[in-house]
Amino acid sequence: MKKAISLLASAIIVGGSTQIYAEEEKKETKESLEKKLEVNQDEQEKITKEIEALDLDIQEIQKKIEDTNNQIVSLDSEIESLTRKSEDLKIEIEKNEELLGERIKVMESNSSLGYLEVILSSESISDLFDNIYMVKQVVEQDRELLKTLNDNKSELENNKKTVESKKKEVESLRVSLENNNKTLNDNKAKLEELKLKLEQEENELEKEIEELTKQIVLSDEQIGVISSGSWPVPGISRISSPYGYRIHPIFGVQKMHTGIDIPAPTGTPAVAIDDGVVIFAGVQRGYGNTLMIQHDDGKVSLYAHNSSLVVSKGDRVQKGQVVTRIGSTGNSTGPHLHFEIRINGKHTNPMPYIK
Numbered sequence: 001m002k003k004a005i006s007l008l009a010s011a012i013i014v015g016g017s018t019q020i021y022a023e024e025e026k027k028e029t030k031e032s033l034e035k036k037l038e039v040n041q042d043e044q045e046k047i048t049k050e051i052e053a054l055d056l057d058i059q060e061i062q063k064k065i066e067d068t069n070n071q072i073v074s075l076d077s078e079i080e081s082l083t084r085k086s087e088d089l090k091i092e093i094e095k096n097e098e099l100l101g102e103r104i105k106v107m108e109s110n111s112s113l114g115y116l117e118v119i120l121s122s123e124s125i126s127d128l129f130d131n132i133y134m135v136k137q138v139v140e141q142d143r144e145l146l147k148t149l150n151d152n153k154s155e156l157e158n159n160k161k162t163v164e165s166k167k168k169e170v171e172s173l174r175v176s177l178e179n180n181n182k183t184l185n186d187n188k189a190k191l192e193e194l195k196l197k198l199e200q201e202e203n204e205l206e207k208e209i210e211e212l213t214k215q216i217v218l219s220d221e222q223i224g225v226i227s228s229g230s231w232p233v234p235g236i237s238r239i240s241s242p243y244g245y246r247i248h249p250i251f252g253v254q255k256m257h258t259g260i261d262i263p264a265p266t267g268t269p270a271v272a273i274d275d276g277v278v279i280f281a282g283v284q285r286g287y288g289n290t291l292m293i294q295h296d297d298g299k300v301s302l303y304a305h306n307s308s309l310v311v312s313k314g315d316r317v318q319k320g321q322v323v324t325r326i327g328s329t330g331n332s333t334g335p336h337l338h339f340e341i342r343i344n345g346k347h348t349n350p351m352p353y354i355k
């Protein structure tokens, strides 16, 4: 690009006939830059969509991670409760073992008393057998209970093992989800970096195109292809924001300002800058109530943010005729006329056309 500009510059210096040739080159350069800008903007749109799709994937994965976290928390509390139950059982088993041990000791010491003593200590033979039978019976019951308790305990421990292995599964699922999440975020960061580069390139392209447009307009004026019209707001000459790059008042970013802003109270009439035909009268996104006039020499003037439109599509208008009333519709911080000139569909500095 820089090379092209310096070539053009040297061509301009050479002389009259070369100047026309240089102008053609400028226009060609401008066209190729505009194509590049279009490709850039298409690419940005694609990347933006990809980032949006990634955001959805990331949201989904984060939801899944949250699910696994919740599962782990509930598995942990399950494990905790199983551990507690198993400990309680252990204590009960120990108590029962003690009890059983004492009974067995009593029984054994009873039987070691020897026949005579048992007989003597019992009031009758049947009483003696009853006593022995009862002791045996109780010991039997104790053994039974102890077996049940031990069975319960091993069942609990098995459950606990199952829950613990389930927890391990969920944890490894979480790890793989977190890895996926990281990959997605890495991809997103790369795309965002790429988008930023494209945005920078877009800004540079727009600046270069603007510069070329200015040069081309000046020479077109010299050739006299496009006639100049009158000022669009009679009686108000202040411009609050000129054509070109500026910090956008609403979005806070550096943006191309595609027209000029003329602040005026709501209802102030704006006039056609030249003879022409209304080709658009309606609401445009951001521009609010918008009027576009195609003038007889081909240039198009655009009036934005109007409170009302005085003429309709298809109307023939004359230079100086009231066409809109100024307002603050669309993206606007206060009542003003945003005025543009477009030549071959491209905005250009309107100042040379509204003397």
Ligand SMILES: [Zn+2]
Residues within 6 Å of the ligand: 241, 257, 259, 260, 261, 337, 338, 339
């Ligand atoms: Zn504006």
